[in-house]
Amino acid sequence: MSEKFARRMGTVHRSFIREILKVTADPEIISFAGGLPNPELFPVDAMAKASQEVFANIGASALQYSTTEGDAGLRAIIAQRYANRGLTVDPDSILVTTGSQQILDICAKVFLDKGDKVVIERPGYLGAIQAFSIFEPEFVTVSLEDDGPNLEELEVAFKDGAKCFYAVPNFQNPSGVSYGLEKRKAVAELTDKYDVLFVEDDPYGELRFLGEDMPSVYSFCKKPGILCGSFSKIAAPGFRIGWVVAEKAVYDKLVIAKQASDLHTSTLAQAIMRRYLETNDIETHVELIKERYGRQRACMVEMIEKYFPSDVSITRPEGGMFLWATMPEGVSSMDLFDAAIKDKVAFVPGRPFYVDGSGENTLRLNFSNADEVRIEEGIKRLGLSIDSFLK
């Protein structure tokens, strides 16, 4: 059978993270490997009520086929939430997607021919690397510094004929890095200057627990870019509801690509999410998440300072769900992973986030999915693991 597979399947791999999740199913293992929101914070009762009301109020129409563009009421709410944060977005420029992962797939369908140059951050988001790989682009990576991409590298990549730049400017997965204000403006200027399509992925932007909220890079771009959002981190991921904002010409193509992909996103899931948003104050709920993740992140940083060897450096994210650790050069986090699993603690080795095969000495730690007791114990275990590993 293998001789029948499309060429692209030779270069696209099963998500390493999803494989790791199987290893870490052992309940004795404290896992910082996943990228899961804390389920204790899911608004289960409010969602149950919203669901009952959907069946009672609109019944059959919540179970029928619906438009590719998505529920009009839901799109209006998404636009209103942008307006609340100072960004004007026409509801008709919002396309509801089956999670924000689907945006990457349909953007790739609409824009990527084989061999097109796609610029991504180094390290970069694995889901995007997977989605884009299907369409066989050439990845060009730019270093991610404390305040965003290295601008010299970015300009070189743009000059060299890049078609698009995909980035996660807020609390990036995997690094936790956020772009500073100056770099946001500079990135927008560069994408305008070189006419590079900017795809801004922003699933974590609302989860800032330290520092000041910053405008999107999208808002600084003069040439229209693409802005992606998701309910997965602020409400619940099980709905698989994300959205993309795009100008008309691009929007129309994205709709065609989405139609070919799955016709439309679940009518029922959209109706329940809409009802939940209409009858609950999600902003209060987001505050709750931020408060909790802020505490968990503070605990993780504190424990790392206490238990990790001093030659392991970390990022100090101001929001989101992940932080990033860098061990001394030459140390393999893949090898450390095996040792750590024996010590009953898990993380994600950094290498899969680098398309160039580097990043061997890095690792990703998730702080959203474990409470402070488990974070303390888990980081202690991992510190000991690294200690013996570095000796």
Add this chain to the structure above:
Amino acid sequence: MSEKFARRMGTVHRSFIREILKVTADPEIISFAGGLPNPELFPVDAMAKASQEVFANIGASALQYSTTEGDAGLRAIIAQRYANRGLTVDPDSILVTTGSQQILDICAKVFLDKGDKVVIERPGYLGAIQAFSIFEPEFVTVSLEDDGPNLEELEVAFKDGAKCFYAVPNFQNPSGVSYGLEKRKAVAELTDKYDVLFVEDDPYGELRFLGEDMPSVYSFCKKPGILCGSFSKIAAPGFRIGWVVAEKAVYDKLVIAKQASDLHTSTLAQAIMRRYLETNDIETHVELIKERYGRQRACMVEMIEKYFPSDVSITRPEGGMFLWATMPEGVSSMDLFDAAIKDKVAFVPGRPFYVDGSGENTLRLNFSNADEVRIEEGIKRLGLSIDSFLK
């Protein structure tokens, strides 16, 4: 912006049917254009109850991320339902998808390189033409006769190096044609002989209201094919839940492609569908649908015999949701469409179902979405429209 679009977007068009649905939003128009199940038959109360139970019983886990493969309990039920109909399917060979449209997208990702030959029926299912087109194959079409594809044409296409054959052997969309037993065996023999991957799409197979159920072509193939199913027509489409059955090597690739596409299908939608299936007798529900659609189809055929000119021929489907009409050569159903809309009745012109631009004189009529009163009135209007049009 247009200079940035991928080459493929030049050949993929927005679904003509979905455009028609906008024209037919006028409530005075009796529409046979859509492909919607009858919403009066959706098990709204049972689904509402299932939904309540999901929130009460499993709460947060129904809102969390889940596996790409799909809910294990749901897959077990799908396998059991195949077993009830005499087909042994391992639950681990079932991948839950975001509607059966997604199967076409992920199959294309896994199998189609640009220029690969894909055999489809003529007329063919529009959703498949759209999904495959994204991957720029060469379509080869074979005539659909009363009992299935023309076997000579099929063998010529296979000899000529086809990679796969996509077909809807039960009550095809758009034609309503079903394969006879002998043709099912013959198709299986040919796909085996020429080592062509057989992709069997079967959203309507359970909706047979006349004649005897027939084994799938898949069940006759010695070399493993791909079998697609869906809850859209037997329960409700708003969930966006379909599934695909495939052998291990193919299954693993489909999982990778699905992961890149949308990570997984809505956890919540899967949980509600599973609970519904666990606590209700869907077979009784399917009987209800068959009884209703059978009556509606009988009414439509009777009215066509009464009101259509005698030189318009039709298929007489034994199940499903569509029938197909052929007008005399040289008559354009696109032009008829405009006239019919003025007479407040709608259908889908046949040409979009032909990748070779033929089929000008054909049209598709849906009988699942209108009751008998509207079918009688609508067919009467359409008959008058055709009458004046043919004069």
